[in-house]
Amino acid sequence: VNISTHNVLQEISEVFEKIDDTIFESMYIDDTDFAGIEFCELAKISKKNNLLLVIKDTAWGQVSDGCQTDIMNISITLAEPCCLNHALELLTRKFQGQCEEIYGEIPECRNY
Structure with missing residues (x-):
């Protein structure tokens, strides 16, 4: 498997940007576990890239x-x-x- 470091880093950055945007755009902060969401998204990236x-x-x-x-x-x-x-x-x-x-x-x- 040929992994482009830049592409993986870009995917990881997009996860954090998406979470940050979600928090910023929310009208209120509820008890949503953003750490859990981040973990799941990063787990998907690691599985997909065999990392x-x-x-x-x-x-x-x-x-x-x-x-x-x-x-x-x-x-x-x-x-x-x-x-x-x-x-x-x-x-x-x-x-x-x-x-x-x-x-x-x-x-x-x-x-x-």
Whole structure:
């Protein structure tokens, strides 16, 4: 598969422009999950171009002694991304695994 980097970047830019335009043109901001829409559109681009989708975030939690964990950069690579919920579950599990290695326990943290 011959992938033009410029074309892929253009497709990605168009996704963000479309979301930005939708937000700007709305008469009000409701509870629409634009992150979910962005994820689905980027997943389509990655599948179409046979690319991996990398999800990266920072996270922290609270361990049993009440102290906050260090802020950690975590990322996952999805060969076949399905939905934002699944990606967030995998990201949460990776964070919990790293905390268990470092702190010996899984911290209190939000579930998405």
